Amino acid sequence: MKFKSFLAKPFASYVYKQVKRSMHQAVPDQEAIFRELLKTGAGTQFGKDHHLGEVKTMEEFRQAVPIRDYEQLKPYIELIKEGKHNILWKGKPIYFAKTSGTTSGVKYIPITKDSIPNHINTARNALLCYMAESGNSRFADGNMIFLSGSPVLERIADIPTGRLSGIVNHHIPSYLRKNQLPSYETNCIEEWESKLDKIVEETIRKNMTLISGIPPWMQMYFDRLMEKSGKKVGELFPEFSVLVHGGVNFEPYKSKLFDSIGRKVAAIETFPASEGFFAFQDSQHAEGLLLNTDSGIWFEFVPVNEVFNENPTRLSLKDVKVGENYALIINSNAGLWSYNIGDTVKFVSTEPYRLIVSGRIKHxxxxxxxxxxxxxxxxxxxxxxxxxxxxxxxxxxxxxxxxxxxxxxxxxxxxxxxxxxxxxxxxxxxxxxxxxxxxxxxxxxxxxxxxxxxxxxxxxxxxxxxxxxxxxxxxxxxxxxxxxxxxxxxxxxxxxxx
Structure with a gap:
């Protein structure tokens, strides 16, 4: 066993035990996060506008804070972009995650010092849970590729701004940095096909053990590898054993991706977004993704058929039912309050709380x-x-x-x-x-x-x-x-x- 995989095993076991403990106290963790959010939020401009200092219960909060989308949150974002502090959360964001909206054009989603661990640690936990459950730590010794956006960041109101995947790239731990591909220079290429050619050039002769990305773009990478080498991906990379995916439903792409690989590899599904890292696959043997209930986000759930109502039913975690479709609403330590992220989810289990992403509200x-x-x-x-x-x-x-x-x-x-x-x-x-x-x-x-x-x-x-x-x-x-x-x-x- 090599050095990195040797060190990773006890840490994976420790994190896995923590995740197991958390899944059995999801409801009290959610209630604690609600209180913590209120405490900090009361001192912000948003908190004063919505009288959060007077709120004591979840029901009072729902009366004070309506569900909103980006357009309704945008006036507060604009104040932050003007350089104002303590608007949605204490201080100012450490990043803006830049993302495209269907009606809002470019959206600027705040990431704060308090919320960045949610993005970084959840991705780590997904890999460590797999490592602890499967015993496979060998992938930690090989090369890993994260098909992502450019890590080059611009500045808005002196806040570093860019794609979430590019922001996260700056937080990859140093012990993984040497294993990471593609190179920083290649990752900075904006034009996708030119970037893909360089990625293939840099990885085709490497010992790739983990490949991560959105399924359709992973398939393009696999297609290009096979064109260049004349080999299936699994033959080209004999020690490739872990595929990490998210962003879209895996099922429509699964058959072709595995056919391109040519053999079985473990697949780990994640549910990240610019607004937060909401869930991840904690087990290869259980259906659905484990909801991230102790990571700075208090979740609300609105029955899909009520989502466009003036006063929809807003459920806490303890009230959800298996098999029902809900719009996912978040309140977070990034300063997102009763924010409709646009995704719908359906619980497949409540002991623990595991779900699938069932679609988009507007799709x-x-x-x-x-x-x-x-x-x-x-x-x-x-x-x-x-x-x-x-x-x-x-x-x-x-x-x-x-x-x-x-x-x-x-x-x-x-x-x-x-x-x-x-x-x-x-x-x-x-x-x-x-x-x-x-x-x-x-x-x-x-x-x-x-x-x-x-x-x-x-x-x-x-x-x-x-x-x-x-x-x-x-x-x-x-x-x-x-x-x-x-x-x-x-x-x-x-x-x-x-």
Missing amino acids: FISAFGEHVIGEEVEYSLMKAATENGVHITEFTVAPMISQDKGKSYHEWFIEFDNAPADMTAFAQQVNENLRTKNIYYDDLITGNILLPLKITPVKKNGFIDYMKSIGKLGGQNKVPRLSNDRKLAEALQPWLES
């Missing part, structure tokens, strides 16, 4: 009242793909609305790695799967209000070329699974199969 189709969500379309497609030996590269779904009754339908734009032998039969199978998952969709089909879904094949690399055309290739950018309009559908037209 759904309800053009006809069906409210089809991401989890449902992903299940429907992947079930059919698995049963037919079909690999999916990427897909998105949009409504096709006709003025003639019974002529509207959902159009699925799918890039196949290998297309089904009978596309009509495959579409029927996906349609039936969706009918079993969504009773409203089933009613619309039964009532002849909707036609069964139609599949429109996308050319090879069509989604990549589309993302390149809008300047969003690589990094943390993702193709929306669902749209409630035809904007993306129309933009994809140049890349459809004729």
Whole structure:
């Protein structure tokens, strides 16, 4: 056993025991965080505006602080950008995480001295829990790659500002820094395909043991490696044993990624965002991700069907139920108060609290009242793909609305790695799967209000070329699974199969 893996084992065991203890005191930990947030928040501009000093209970807090999105938080962010202190949290942020919004343009999410450990330690804990449970510490001795955004930071109001992955890059522990790839210079390249070529050049002859990133961009890396070497990734890197992924649902990409690897490796799922690191896979043997209940974030949960109500039900952790879809609302020591992050989650267990990410609030189709969500379309497609030996590269779904009754339908734009032998039969199978998952969709089909879904094949690399055309290739950018309009559908037209 080499030196790093030897030292890592006792630390992994220590952290694993801490995580196990925390999972069994999640509710009291959440209540303690609520009180700590109130205590600090009362002295801020936000706290004074919302009378947090007078709040004693969670119910009083909900009366005082409405749920808000970035647009509603933006006036406070602007004050911070003007150089003001004690606005959302004590002092001023140590970073702004810069991210893209669908309606807000660029968003600037504060990261504070108190909140940065949430981002760093949770990623560490995910790896150490895997190490302690599996006994595999060998990956710590090899090279690790984190496919991420540029670590180059600009300054706004003298606050370092950049992509979250670039910010986190500055906090990789020194004992891992020597193992980290790509080089700093390569990581600073902004143009994704040029960066990818350099990453391949730097890693193709290295002993890669851990690879981390968003699944579609990992697949591009794997494709380029195989083109250059003529080998599967698992053959090229014999000691590669850990794949860390997050950002999008893994299932649509899983089959092709593992086919590219050519053998089994451990996969660790994470749920990070600029607003916080919310959950991680603590076990290879349990379903779902362990909610991060003792890391500076107090969580609230709103039933999805109430999320746009004026006064929605706001539940604490102790009140959630398995199998229900909730909008995730956070209050954090980054100064985010009753902040709707836009993701929906569903608990698969409450002892301990493990969940899956079921979709995005704004990514759904309800053009006809069906409210089809991401989890449902992903299940429907992947079930059919698995049963037919079909690999999916990427897909998105949009409504096709006709003025003639019974002529509207959902159009699925799918890039196949290998297309089904009978596309009509495959579409029927996906349609039936969706009918079993969504009773409203089933009613619309039964009532002849909707036609069964139609599949429109996308050319090879069509989604990549589309993302390149809008300047969003690589990094943390993702193709929306669902749209409630035809904007993306129309933009994809140049890349459809004729």
